[in-house]
Amino acid sequence: MIEFEQAGFSYGDHAILRDMSLTLAPGSFQFLVGPSGAGKTTFLRLCYLDLAATTGEVRHFGRSIAPSERDAIADLRRRVGVVHQDCQFLDHLPISENIALPLTVNGIDPREREEDLRALLQWVDLTARVDAAPPLLSGGERQRAAVARAVILSPDVILADEPTGNLDWDMAQRVLTLLVELNRMGKTVLIATHDLNLIRAAKARVQARVLRIAQGRVQLAGADL
Amino acid sequence: MSAAGRFLRGDPGAGRVVPRGARAAVSVGFLAGVMAFFAVLALALALAAGRLAENWSGELARDATLQIFAPKDQVEAQARAALNVLRTTPGILSVRVVTLDEQKALLEPWLGPGFAVETLPLPLLIAVTTDRAELNEESLALRLGAEAPGAVFDNHAAWRLPLVTTAERLRLFALVCLGLTALALAAVVGLAAQAAVAANGQVIQTLRLIGARDSYISHAFTRRFTLRALGGAVIGTAAGLALLAALPQASEQGFFLVGIGLQGWHWALPVLVPLIAGLVAWAVTRFATRASLRRWS
Structure with a gap:
């Protein structure tokens, strides 16, 4: 699905990631761990082509996409749902419209998919908050809304950057449950986190691979996790 | 439905992604109104100067006098x-x-x-x-x-030709004013669109994140700015027309300088002012937002 071949990324002369060769296989569930500043977010950005590899190659769904191919990148992002730690909503729209935005930008009238939208809101337990503006939601509600927005187009891959970073343990479990359910539906899930408890909780429910970034390289983590 | 009709009707979703209170868009509406006001006055001046030049070089050029001293x-x-x-x-x-x-x-x-x-x-x-x-x-x-x-024949050329030249220059001046107004509108709208794109970086980043194409984002901004400019220009044009309607008519006063108001079918011409303002705003915003989005890539 997403393949890295000797791929690396540098800011100027400073190499953040180098010589990465790995594949995010369809239907897999993976964690990406590493200390702050190790390059977890950079790795995710390479996955959804917010950044382009400066060395080697990254292929998405079998194709290498150049940074200048703006439409191809937009199309890719319809197949790769992203959940950010800060969620990134349009604050002037109610949360239901934010969740439906991927439909809107695809030219689909959300009214045509009202039932799906309602089911999705129910799934993330936000039915009572549909008209609330994003700044009025709690951290957990925002993260669940971000998950809903990321999956509304039924993408093949879900990328989550510290999705539980600002949440208490109960709320983190709820978000994890959503991501595990998506994986059971056949979606590829990659979560960047430094929360080892979350990884342990996930491993109890799903077969998860843990990737560690250290000194700019990505490697499989040991049994300590 | 025509392309213009589709554009004006718009995508109900796309119309909402640009925050309504975007200051740049409000400024565009106001400035388009002011410029449309001046454009209507410049247009009226150009038409009046044209009429004067035509009269002085046409009908009046046939008149002469003979005086017996x-x-x-x-x-x-x-x-x-x-x-x-x-x-x-x-x-x-x-x-x-x-x-x-x-x-x-x-x-x-x-x-x-x-x-x-x-x-x-x-x-x-x-x-x-x-x-x-x-x-x-x-x-x-x-x-x-x-x-x-004792007869002195006067074909009036001594005073008529400088007046014809003056009227023609006045018409040229008014047309240059019209052109400069359109250019100023284009510059203002372009800068405002670029400022709006820069100020709405978060919105654009979010839209791109969820798979919006640049053409979609550009369309959303272009539509917002075009409609603001169009709305402002309609109000400015109406104000300009009201002022012209309030001016004394040439026939009432019998003196050419007050004949600056519009006459006959010329009253229909100012309709073009908001249309041109809208077209200018559309073209400039489209270009400016696309250029800004390319720079952001």
Whole structure:
């Protein structure tokens, strides 16, 4: 699905990631761990082509996409749902419209998919908050809304950057449950986190691979996790 | 539905992704209104100057006068001789002696209604209509010199030609003003669109994150700015037209400078001002947002 071949990324002369060769296989569930500043977010950005590899190659769904191919990148992002730690909503729209935005930008009238939208809101337990503006939601509600927005187009891959970073343990479990359910539906899930408890909780429910970034390289983590 | 109709109707979703309170968009509406106001005035000035130039170089160019400066006892004889010369000259279409009352009416705006015009040594005045293409003025002058030595033929060129030139320059000036107004509108809208794109970085980043194409984002901004400019220009045009309608009409005052208002079908022309403002805003915003989005890539 997403393949890295000797791929690396540098800011100027400073190499953040180098010589990465790995594949995010369809239907897999993976964690990406590493200390702050190790390059977890950079790795995710390479996955959804917010950044382009400066060395080697990254292929998405079998194709290498150049940074200048703006439409191809937009199309890719319809197949790769992203959940950010800060969620990134349009604050002037109610949360239901934010969740439906991927439909809107695809030219689909959300009214045509009202039932799906309602089911999705129910799934993330936000039915009572549909008209609330994003700044009025709690951290957990925002993260669940971000998950809903990321999956509304039924993408093949879900990328989550510290999705539980600002949440208490109960709320983190709820978000994890959503991501595990998506994986059971056949979606590829990659979560960047430094929360080892979350990884342990996930491993109890799903077969998860843990990737560690250290000194700019990505490697499989040991049994300590 | 036409492309313009689709654009105006818009995508109900896309229309909402740009925050409504975007200051740049509000400024565009206001500035488009002000510029449309000036554009209507410049247009009216251009049309009025065009009318003046046309009158002075067309209808008025056919008019001439013949004055008889002679001792009182010879005025009548010389006038008869001069009329005879004029009537037998090719290129003279009509001749008519201007009465004293008509002369009074002509002088009244300068001397006032109570002035005793009779006390002035007024020459006998003959109004002449000519066909300039056919008239040989040199030959006419020679004949008048022989038959009526006190007759002075005046084709009004001395004062009319500078006025025609002035009117034509005034029209050019007004057209340049119109062009500059359109350019200023384009510059303002372009800068505002770029500022809006920069100020809405978070919105654009979010839209890109969820798979919006640049054309979609550009369309959303372009539509917002175009409609604001169009709305502002409609109000500015209406204000400009109201001002022109309130001006005294040329026919009421009988003096050319107050004839700056629109006449006849010219009242329909200002409709083009908001349309052009909308088109300029559409083209410039589209270009500016696409350029900004490319730079962000």
